Amino acid sequence: MLQQTQVAAVIPYYKGWLARFPSFAALAAASEADVLHAWQGLGYYARARHLRAAAITIVQKHGGEFPRALDAMAELPGIGRYTAHAVATFAFDQPVPIVEANITRVLSRLFDLQTPIDTAAGREQLWSHAAELVPQSDAREYNSSLMELGALICGVRAKCGTCPVKRFCRTTDPSSLPRKKPRQALQLLTENHSFVLRRGRVLLEQSADRWRGMWMLPRLRAAPRNAPSLHRSTFPFTHHRITLDVYGGAAEKQTPMRRWFSRQDLASIPVPSPHRRALTALLASKRPS
Secondary structure (H helix, E strand, C coil), rough: CCCCCHHHHHHHHHHHHHHHHCHHHHHHCCHHHHHHHCCCCCCCHHHHHHHHHHHHHHHHHCCCCCCCHHHHHHCCHHHHCHHHHHHHHHHHHHCCCCHHHHHHHHHHHHCCCCCCCCCCCHHHHHHHHHHHHHHCCCHHHHHHHHHHHHHHHCCCCCCCCCCHHHHHHHCCCHHHHCCCCCCCEEEEEEEEEEEEEEEEEEEEEEEECCCCHHHHHCCCCCCCCCCCCEEEEEEEECEEEEEEEEEEEEEEEEEECCCECCCHHHHHHCCCCHHHHHHHHHHHCCCCC
């Protein structure tokens, strides 16, 4: 949950998640729709799908117990090198390195790393340096301390005067590090959807791509001619800024991916945040006075 999401935003989701899925068995037994609904609002929904898939694997192959071996962790869906190493060191105190944003900043400056960190070569250099430094005992405390050093001292504006490792640091220009490749230009996209309300029920479409498995307003191939937009909002997505335009219209041709939902049903199904905000606004405008 903390990937790409701030701690303050995560805490209520974390508590709610554990109350709803208190064990790997409970998560493995849940439907994908229930899992996506619990994750709703955190974004990057592949993370929720991977969590459920990992829970199923843990129940089926590991007796419901999280494996301790790095190679076994790496076989779990959604578990990459950082996540496996973080679990190994923080949960099991194993002497393995971790590399995340704060540690990246510290290591880049400590070793004066000039290779962009978002390249394969740069990432490998970071992991190699991290492995050189990790101690064989108390690795949990060491890795936690290294993260805190990057968060509190070696931040974007480095506080070199109070840094406890400044005499080992090789950089003479900490503000220039870590280096990254030139940022990809932000792409502007417009997505057109329809709002169809009939007898108190709204027509929704199940997404098969970006928000796979979630319910959203039905897509339109193009904006209707001479029709005003009922709702317009913008939201970021990776390297895009997307404008969501919603238009009124008659019920479109039914497909297996489209269903009618009552207002009450909407609270219990997974809906992407931009579409839920649009639905809330549009349904509020349709309430009888």
